[in-house]
Amino acid sequence: MRILGIETSCDETAVAVIEAANPPAWGKEIKILSNVVSSQVKLHAKYGGVVPSLAAREHVKNIRHVFKLGLKEAKIKNFGKEIDYIAVTRGPGLGPSLLIGLTFARALAWKYDKQLIGVSHLEGHIYSNWLSPSQEISKNNIFPVLNLIVSGGHTELVLMKGHGKYKVIGETLDDAVGEAFDKVARLLGLGYPGGPAISKTAEKGNPGAYPLPSPMIRSKNYNFSYSGLKTAALYLLRDLNIKKPSPKIAADVAASFQKAAIDVLVVKTVKAAQEYKVKSVFLSGGVSANKELRKRLTEETKKIAVKYSQPEIEYTGDNAAMIAAAGYFSSKNKKARDLSWDKIEMDANLGF
Ligand code: KG4
Ligand code: ZN
Numbered sequence: 001m002r003i004l005g006i007e008t009s010c011d012e013t014a015v016a017v018i019e020a021a022n023p024p025a026w027g028k029e030i031k032i033l034s035n036v037v038s039s040q041v042k043l044h045a046k047y048g049g050v051v052p053s054l055a056a057r058e059h060v061k062n063i064r065h066v067f068k069l070g071l072k073e074a075k076i077k078n079f080g081k082e083i084d085y086i087a088v089t090r091g092p093g094l095g096p097s098l099l100i101g102l103t104f105a106r107a108l109a110w111k112y113d114k115q116l117i118g119v120s121h122l123e124g125h126i127y128s129n130w131l132s133p134s135q136e137i138s139k140n141n142i143f144p145v146l147n148l149i150v151s152g153g154h155t156e157l158v159l160m161k162g163h164g165k166y167k168v169i170g171e172t173l174d175d176a177v178g179e180a181f182d183k184v185a186r187l188l189g190l191g192y193p194g195g196p197a198i199s200k201t202a203e204k205g206n207p208g209a210y211p212l213p214s215p216m217i218r219s220k221n222y223n224f225s226y227s228g229l230k231t232a233a234l235y236l237l238r239d240l241n242i243k244k245p246s247p248k249i250a251a252d253v254a255a256s257f258q259k260a261a262i263d264v265l266v267v268k269t270v271k272a273a274q275e276y277k278v279k280s281v282f283l284s285g286g287v288s289a290n291k292e293l294r295k296r297l298t299e300e301t302k303k304i305a306v307k308y309s310q311p312e313i314e315y316t317g318d319n320a321a322m323i324a325a326a327g328y329f330s331s332k333n334k335k336a337r338d339l340s341w342d343k344i345e346m347d348a349n350l351g352f
Pocket of ligand 2: 119125151152285286317318
């Protein structure tokens with residue numbers, strides 16, 4: 001069957017078509033026929049972050065074109081005949097942005113008489129791992145999975161006992177880790193989005209140059225906190241008494257910050273993986289593009305003999321192929337009522 005995915009929860013307008021076995025099966029069967037992402041990053045960069053009203057306006061401008069490209073790339077000529085389901089992000093995210101994708105999807109489902117699957121953006125990130133599963137995890141014996149979801153809005157540890165069966169065991173109490181990368185990049189004058197800029201700058205720096213805190217690293221629970229680390233970076237730059245850091249200082253601060261931010265993610269993930277006796281650890285979300293985090297988790301999960309998966313770089317950021325994949329695996333659990341275009345609702349704070 002073929003599923004059309006639509007994603008507009010933040011500042012990316014995205015449409016994808018995937019093809020997969022019917023009924024849903026494990027592993028390599030997912031074929032990505034198209035995956036079109038139109039990013040608004042340049043527009044928001046001058047404000048140092050996403051401006052919700054501007055983001056929604058851009059989605060309105062772009063969605064029809066992105067949709068047409070998504071169909072063209074997938075060589076879909078007859079939408080009514082060739083597409084089986086539509087999957088759309090219904091939350092969490094920015095309300096005005098979510099509404100554009102959701103309204104577009106509802107109109108399509110109504111016009112073509114298709115079932116509509118409302119998908120959680122976070123579930124989408126988890127399923128980015130299913131878009132290109134490694135040999136090891138393409139076998140069925142992976143549950144329970146511990147998911148570390150790290151993005152601009154979330155930092156979560158989610159236990160997954162099977163498809164659609166989730167339990168949140170830890171989350172951030174304040175800022176998300178991606179948000180901390182963005183804010184510290186801004187302090188260093190590295191621009192927006194901060195994650196890629198910090199990790200690139202950090203490559204030339206010494207992670208031991210400045211001792212920055214890894215908040216809650218020794219707490220007894222699996223929650224996170226990133227606002228203190230961001231403030232510590234601010235005070236560090238103030239104490240160094242420099243307005244514009246030299247490339248050497250910027251690299252050292254970026255590397256020290258990145259180490260502090262990642263240490264706590266790795267320590268808590270490994271601890272939770274052992275306590276909950278999981279078979280696998282899956283990384284996902286925009287921050288999963290971070291090379292250092294990928295390297296550390298690959299090494300640490302090997303040490304505790306737990307299977308490990310991380311999405312291919314092209315599927316780490318927001319995209320619609322992951323939304324279609326999440327829709328694919330949840331379609332069989334949904335009642336017909338939940339798949340009707342006029343019943344689906346936007347929820348900006350949707351949880352698991
Ligand atoms: O999942 P995503 O694309 O959007 C949200 O759902 O939030 O995540 C975006 C976040 C941003 O904060 C961005 O700075 C961060 O992911 N990010 C990175 C890297 N690439 C993107 N953070 C650290 N290292 C990276 N290489
Ligand atoms: Zn995301």
